[in-house]
Amino acid sequence: MGEALIELKDIYKIYQMGDEEVRANDGITLTIYKGEFVAIVGKSGSGKSTLMNIIGALDVPTDGSYYLGGEDVSDMSDDQLAAIRNRMIGFIFQQYNLLPKLNLLENVELPLLYAGVGREERQERAMKSLERVGLKEKWRNMPNQLSGGQQQRVSIARALAGDPSLILADEPTGALDSRTSREVLDFLKQLNQEGNTIVMITHDNSIAVEAKRVVRIYDGKINFDGEVEDYAAII
Ligand SMILES: Nc1ncnc2c1ncn2[C@@H]1O[C@H](COP(=O)(O)OP(=O)(O)OP(=O)(O)O)[C@@H](O)[C@H]1O
Numbered sequence: 001m002g003e004a005l006i007e008l009k010d011i012y013k014i015y016q017m018g019d020e021e022v023r024a025n026d027g028i029t030l031t032i033y034k035g036e037f038v039a040i041v042g043k044s045g046s047g048k049s050t051l052m053n054i055i056g057a058l059d060v061p062t063d064g065s066y067y068l069g070g071e072d073v074s075d076m077s078d079d080q081l082a083a084i085r086n087r088m089i090g091f092i093f094q095q096y097n098l099l100p101k102l103n104l105l106e107n108v109e110l111p112l113l114y115a116g117v118g119r120e121e122r123q124e125r126a127m128k129s130l131e132r133v134g135l136k137e138k139w140r141n142m143p144n145q146l147s148g149g150q151q152q153r154v155s156i157a158r159a160l161a162g163d164p165s166l167i168l169a170d171e172p173t174g175a176l177d178s179r180t181s182r183e184v185l186d187f188l189k190q191l192n193q194e195g196n197t198i199v200m201i202t203h204d205n206s207i208a209v210e211a212k213r214v215v216r217i218y219d220g221k222i223n224f225d226g227e228v229e230d231y232a233a234i235i
């Protein structure tokens, strides 16, 4: 099945709330290979964001092991986590998370700035990335001068700028109307066809079925993991 990019083994994330234990992730084992397009789906409170934070090296599990691109992430320091995030992951968020006081080019440059790329190369790569999402001409614009769909495309350009090993999208169409959602999903599919590995988090089955493989979380555990055709047949 090729080369593993994400290897989660017996992942637990447990929150102590007074006397009560909340098992937000309750023993998750999951391998995702390079070039896959995986949807992680589940209803509210099932543990998706918790898992996304672990996969995205934004947080570490209480227990279990996580290898990203062969590197052991499970007990990295905050600085080490930030470094591997910058190097390997492009994030796409529901609310775009563009900085309002920076123009589009500067927004797309940000991950490259954090990665220590020099100014000239940074601008060149960011411009190329904006071109890929069809917004090159608007590079001087500010985020609030764009439609929601355009802003999401800028955030995709930002995710792509660093040439990440993994694109991690959290409810990427959550704030968009159906036509614009379609555009963003088609674009993610295209990126996957070009060889990018994509993990998309969603609570929405109609979005999940756009991926090739679906992993469903229920109460912090995986209760389905398979091809999208098999998933479509049971929902
Ligand atoms: N920091 C925290 N402290 C305590 N409990 C938490 C914390 N973060 C999450 N939880 C709990 O863990 C469980 C899973 O939460 P999580 O945010 O991962 O769900 P989700 O699937 O992303 O839900 P949604 O679709 O609503 O975003 C929930 O019961 C939640 O209340």
Ligand SMILES: [Mg+2]
Binding pocket: 048, 049, 050
């Ligand atoms: Mg969530």
